[in-house]
Amino acid sequence: MAEAGSLSAPSARSASTLTEPDALAGARDGALISDESLARLVRIARHAGAAIMPYYRIDSGARAKSDGSPLTLADEAAHHVIVDALRAWTPDVPVVSEEGEIPDASVRQSWRRFWLVDPLDGTKEFLHRNGDFTVNVALVEDGEPVLGVVYAPAIDRCWYAGKSLGAWVEAPDAPPTRVHSTPPAEGAPLVVVESRSHPSEALERWLATVPVARRVPAGSSLKFCLVAEGTADVYPRFGPTMEWDVAAGDCVFRExxxxGPRRSPLTYNKPDLRNGDFVVGL
Structure with missing residues (x-):
């Protein structure tokens, strides 16, 4: 369910008014969970999306990721946009990106907070040109995502959230809109959003145990956003995912x-950064 945005809604448009000194002051004093920081993060994700789109428009016919392919070049371009911006903004906060070097758990165990980045989530969606790919950027603090942005550049739609700041969606030519979700009633038929590209027997076994009203296929972290805005009730995932795949969308869902915050089964900064099976929304 969505409601009209307020003047205080943090948006990409308001991000343009944030000056470098203001942003850096917030980073240095630790006040990163703020409307201003969230607006800045939205702007970074949008810039990354703008770097991806020229490669998306190249129809190379490729159906797999390979060196020099438009997908690889798009991934790398978005990675550099995001990582360079985060390091300039918050030089003391480590960055973990799918496309970068992953520090060992022995290094990460002392981190209280860090950025988690998936520059281009949904490689199959990118290759199949269905628009269901996203830019994911999240700040993890004390084991939970406290800022998160999911930007789908092909449809120019952005979901974002911050701890105690709410969850929002911004569509083209529309003001930011607050999104809400509630747990499904016990025994009610569920609208289930599921991976478009990763079907599994385990998922089918789980679906056989619950009442299902409808199944909605989707790609990338958009599945979290569909639950957050009430389009779907639950997102079950049975199969390997990494923390950078889920952190930004999980933040949107929680907020x-x-x-109060929705309960999430996901945890962060695990030794191998790999998630187990999960169901979000119950």
């Missing part, structure tokens, strides 16, 4: 609660 979509009406009376």
């Amino acid at each position: 979509s609660g009406i009376d």
Whole structure:
């Protein structure tokens, strides 16, 4: 369910008014969880999306990621946009990106907070040219995502959230809109959003145990956003994912609660950064 945005909604448009000194001051004093920081993060994700789109428009006919392919070049371009911006903004906060060097767990165990980045989530969606790929950027603090942006550049739609700041969506030519979700009623038929590209027997076995009203296929971290805005009730995932795949969308989902944060089964900064099976939304 969505409601009209307020003047205080952090948006990409308001991000343009944030000056470098203001942003850096916030980073240095630790006040990163703010409307201003969230607006800045939205702008970074949008810039990354703008770097991806010229490669998306090249129809190379490729169906796999390979060196020199438009997909690889898009991934690398977005990675550099995001990582360079985050390091300039928050030089003391480590950055973990799917496309960068991953520090060992022995190094990460002392981190209280760090950025988690997937510059281009949904490689199959990019290759199949269905628009369901995203830019994911999240700040993890004390084991939970406290800022998160999911930007889908092909449809120019952006979901974002911050701890105690709510969850929002911004569509083209529209003001930011607050999104809400609630747990499904016990025994109610579920609208299930599922991976478009990763079907599994385990998922089918789980679906056989719950009442299902409808199944909605989607790609990338958009599945979290569909639950957050109430389009779907649950997102079950049975199969390997990494923390950078889920952190930004998980933040949007958590902050979509009406009376407080939604409960999430996901945890962060695990030794191998790999997630187990999960169901989001119950």
